[in-house]
Amino acid sequence: MKSKEEFIEKLRNSSLRPTKQRINICEVLFNRDKTFHFTISDLFNLIKDKTGEKVSLATVYNTVHAFHKKGYLKEIPINSNQTYFDTNVTDHHHFFDVKEEKLIDLKNEDVGPIEIQKSIPGKKIKSVEVLVKLED
Amino acid sequence: MKSKEEFIEKLRNSSLRPTKQRINICEVLFNRDKTFHFTISDLFNLIKDKTGEKVSLATVYNTVHAFHKKGYLKEIPINSNQTYFDTNVTDHHHFFDVKEEKLIDLKNEDVGPIEIQKSIPGKKIKSVEVLVKLED
DNA sequence: TTCGTTGTTTATAATTATTCTAAAGAAGAT
DNA sequence: ATCTTCTTTAGAATAATTATAAACAACGAA
Known part of the structure; x- marks a missing residue:
């Protein structure tokens, strides 16, 4: 509480x-x-x-x-007509069960480090998000 | 042509x-x-x-x-009120320039392999997408 | 505490992306 | 050509989100 x-x-x-x-x-x-x-x-x-x-x-x-x-x-970010929010604001990734329309957290160690090798002049990285879609 | x-x-x-x-x-x-x-x-x-x-x-x-x-x-998948499509249907990832609302392709080698260490019983992975948001 | 200012809630209207509908028209097979 | 089936289209319907403006509540100063 x-x-x-x-x-x-x-x-x-x-x-x-x-x-x-x-x-x-x-x-x-x-x-x-x-x-x-x-x-x-x-x-x-x-x-x-x-x-x-x-x-x-x-x-x-x-x-x-x-x-x-x-x-x-x-x-x-999900392909959907509705916007999803998450109370876990730490940097982490998601499974999305397409059939049940349900999100599941992924810990960072479940995905491992992601190294972005490309950069765009004048821009910096704000966030890196992985979305893993699941099917039956 | x-x-x-x-x-x-x-x-x-x-x-x-x-x-x-x-x-x-x-x-x-x-x-x-x-x-x-x-x-x-x-x-x-x-x-x-x-x-x-x-x-x-x-x-x-x-x-x-x-x-x-x-x-x-x-x-x-982008946080936006509009759905985005891509004529490149190969497995690849994206930069999204938040300010200019523009997508930029990332080659797979720009991101490297992504290993998902977790699995959900009865479900299999349909896709793995990385979205890198850019800011000024 | 009271009063005045400023921020808040709410129902409802407006907006926007998308999907549906039904009538008129075009494609395909015979 | 003709008939059937699919397609196009404008406009209506739906759904998520945002804007509006009037009634109301929080805050702080006197």
């Missing part, structure tokens, strides 16, 4: 005032042991389920985007 | 009748030396520009999807 103060700190760091709605969002996002992969729609429904209170979709979008911008959430 | 017969063969292989519209689409997609990265919207506009004839958006979507299904086009 994470503390409310922790959530408030995350919110303040993201230049967001700690409101009831945002703290509910934090409960669902950060009050867990394992990493959490979700779409906005998943999150929206879970808030109602877990806290009993409804938060408007617009607020969910705004808050998730602010956390993403601040680096408390990571966006995961 | 690629031949019209080549396009017709690709279309037939994809269970598509070779119509004027589809051949125009092929001109833009396949009549080039270098690999081509595009969104549907890019393609739609280029057809008008390059062939002088307009093809409806629905036809562009249908044709691209058929080619994708048949393996003549590859879909590229």
Whole structure:
């Protein structure tokens, strides 16, 4: 069980005032042991389920985007019509089960170091992401 | 300059009748030396520009999807609101210039072999894709 | 604490990418 | 030619996301 103060700190760091709605969002996002992969729609429904209170979709979008911008959430590139986010913001890779539309974390040691031998003048590497798609 | 017969063969292989519209689409997609990265919207506009004839958006979507299904086009996962495709269907990776929203091919030797050390029971690997994001 | 300022929530409208639909037209086989 | 089947197309429908603006809540100063 994470503390409310922790959530408030995350919110303040993201230049967001700690409101009831945002703290509910934090409960669902950060009050867990394992990493959490979700779409906005998943999150929206879970808030109602877990806290009993409804938060408007617009607020969910705004808050998730602010956390993403601040680096408390990571966006995961998948060929899909929905954007996936991850509460594990460390540098890591993913399996994506195409059939079940589910993401699974890969530890860095499961993939090994990736050396990019090419560079583009004037540009630097921001991130390196591996996506391994799984089929049956 | 690629031949019209080549396009017709690709279309037939994809269970598509070779119509004027589809051949125009092929001109833009396949009549080039270098690999081509595009969104549907890019393609739609280029057809008008390059062939002088307009093809409806629905036809562009249908044709691209058929080619994708048949393996003549590859879909590229990027965090974006638009789906990107690639005429280079060999196994390879990408740079993505976040600022300019542009994709750049990476040769396999630019990245080196990627060894996935983890496996999920009942699932096999369908693809391994590396996306390297670039910033200024 | 009260008041004023500024930030927030919300329902709803707007936007954007994509898919669907159904009618008119074109390709293929006989 | 003719018939059947596939295709094109404009426009409607859908779905994810973003914008809007009015009611409301947090904050800080007096």
